[in-house]
Amino acid sequence: MIAITGTGCISALSLNASGFTSKLSRGIGAISKQGESGTYPGAYITDFDPASHFTQEQLALLDPFSTYAVVAGREAIADAGLTSGHLQNAAAVIGTGCAGKHTDEETYQKLYVQKRKRVHPLTIPKGMPSAASCQTSILLDIQGPTFSVTSACSSAAHAIAQAALMIRAGIADVAIAGGTDAPFTYGLTKAWEALRILSKDTCRPFSENRSGLVLGEGAGIIVLESERHAKARNANIKGYLAGIGMSSDASHITLPSAQGAAKAMLAALKDAQLDSKDIDYINAHGTGTIVNDATETKAIHIAFGNHAEQLAVSSTKSMHGHTLGAAGAMEAIATIEAIRTSIIPPTINFTQAGENCDLDYVPNKPKKSIIRYAISNSFAFGGQNAVLLFASNNT
Amino acid sequence: MENAQKQQIINIIATHKMLDSSCISLETPLEELGVTSLDAITIAYEIEEALNIEIPNDQIQSIVTVDDIIKTTDKLLK
Numbered sequence: 001m002i003a004i005t006g007t008g009c010i011s012a013l014s015l016n017a018s019g020f021t022s023k024l025s026r027g028i029g030a031i032s033k034q035g036e037s038g039t040y041p042g043a044y045i046t047d048f049d050p051a052s053h054f055t056q057e058q059l060a061l062l063d064p065f066s067t068y069a070v071v072a073g074r075e076a077i078a079d080a081g082l083t084s085g086h087l088q089n090a091a092a093v094i095g096t097g098c099a100g101k102h103t104d105e106e107t108y109q110k111l112y113v114q115k116r117k118r119v120h121p122l123t124i125p126k127g128m129p130s131a132a133s134c135q136t137s138i139l140l141d142i143q144g145p146t147f148s149v150t151s152a153c154s155s156a157a158h159a160i161a162q163a164a165l166m167i168r169a170g171i172a173d174v175a176i177a178g179g180t181d182a183p184f185t186y187g188l189t190k191a192w193e194a195l196r197i198l199s200k201d202t203c204r205p206f207s208e209n210r211s212g213l214v215l216g217e218g219a220g221i222i223v224l225e226s227e228r229h230a231k232a233r234n235a236n237i238k239g240y241l242a243g244i245g246m247s248s249d250a251s252h253i254t255l256p257s258a259q260g261a262a263k264a265m266l267a268a269l270k271d272a273q274l275d276s277k278d279i280d281y282i283n284a285h286g287t288g289t290i291v292n293d294a295t296e297t298k299a300i301h302i303a304f305g306n307h308a309e310q311l312a313v314s315s316t317k318s319m320h321g322h323t324l325g326a327a328g329a330m331e332a333i334a335t336i337e338a339i340r341t342s343i344i345p346p347t348i349n350f351t352q353a354g355e356n357c358d359l360d361y362v363p364n365k366p367k368k369s370i371i372r373y374a375i376s377n378s379f380a381f382g383g384q385n386a387v388l389l390f391a392s393n394n395t
Numbered sequence: 396m397e398n399a400q401k402q403q404i405i406n407i408i409a410t411h412k413m414l415d416s417s418c419i420s421l422e423t424p425l426e427e428l429g430v431t432s433l434d435a436i437t438i439a440y441e442i443e444e445a446l447n448i449e450i451p452n453d454q455i456q457s458i459v460t461v462d463d464i465i466k467t468t469d470k471l472l473k
Contacts, residue, residue: 118440118444118449125433
């Protein structure tokens with residue numbers, strides 16, 4: 001199994017992972033009406049000062065999506081107690097769904113609105129989708145394989161899976177992996193608005209009166225290590241990544257398939273050599289859209305059969321918002337912490353169960369319960385599904 | 396070129412490289428100031444924006460010292 005030895009997170013809930021999980025475990029949300037878009041609620045990071053983390057020279061090359069990745073990565077490395085020696089051959093895989101939208105949109109504004117003739121020379125190195133993984137490598141001195149992966153809302157889960165596969169293959173002993181996104185730009189908010197899936201209310205996953213997703217921003221990064229490497233250096237093992245399941249719906253660009261999602265959950269169980277009855281908790285994809293939540297519920301029934309009724313299923317997006325390419329990592333951190341503390345974070349803003357939503361969604365209040373194994377679901381536009389299965393450090 | 400414009404160019408270089416402008420003389424090779432090729436095109440961009448000129452690629456490539464930048468800019472302003 002792959003040991004998880006460090007976590008880092010910057011989100012609307014908190015600028016660090018311990019603040020993030022502490023609020024989740026108490027059912028405290030961060031969705032507000034503040035921010036640039038104005039019209040739609042969002043989970044906005046409002047108290048972050050990049051200048052306290054980076055020099056001006058560094059900031060010139062950092063789009064917010066890179067800034068978030070490096071801050072979370074730095075915290076995860078410190079949390080794991082890794083030194084520069086450990087990072088010489090470490091991997092870094094950073095997921096992103098949106099990449100450098102702030103940089104791109106500022107550039108387009110200059111060209112198309114201000115009719116300027118030239119754009120800043122750092123536009124490409126700052127805004128390219130791989131910029132976050134480049135800066136993670138450069139600023140944290142990670143010298144093994146580093147790259148970005150992108151699969152919309154599954155990006156971070158796919159990134160963690162890719163990192164784990166590299167460790168299994170012996171390519172690296174240590175990997176920093178997760179995801180980052182900074183989607184609060186005018187153009188991108190308008191693009192989400194055009195899909196008519198943004199809630200004007202709040203995020204109410206699985207609830208009857210749910211009205212869509214609420215965007216969030218930030219980054220989540222975890223440190224993965226081969227169990228041998230972690231134990232050899234006496235690292236504090238928070239839990240294990242015991243299984244990975246990936247599948248593709250191969251059907252529609254936006255409509256999810258229950259069969260495809262179930263296939264990924266079953267693949268994770270198979271990979272971990274576990275039975276569906278071994279799972280106690282599912283950190284759901286749970287976006288709060290009409291279609292996702294009913295389809296995900298159906299997928300859980302398909303994958304878990306009668307055991308579905310015994311599962312606790314919650315969506316922490318109700319608290320940190322849908323952070324897109326970062327979501328899978330933030331939710332992985334939430335899942336690891338739920339196992340570690342035996343506190344299941346709730347689905348907040350829940351009123352009553354929606355049609356075809358008939359599971360225990362841990363409504364509004366956290367639940368104390370021993371968790372042996374838990375899965376974190378990430379499903380994306382295009383039907384790209386990634387499921388991570390985590391185990392307690394007592395297994 | 397007016398002294399004010401010379402100073403403006405020196406200030407752009409100093410700000411970009413986070414140096415005290417008093418450390419920069421006309422003869423200083425840009426390499427000594429730690430100016431990389433990416434810095435050079437960024438400084439050129441800042442000068443273009445400040446003085447509303449366009450510095451052609453071939454002229455950027457032949458710049459070695461601070462004075463080269465000032466002379467190149469001066470020609471383009473005329």
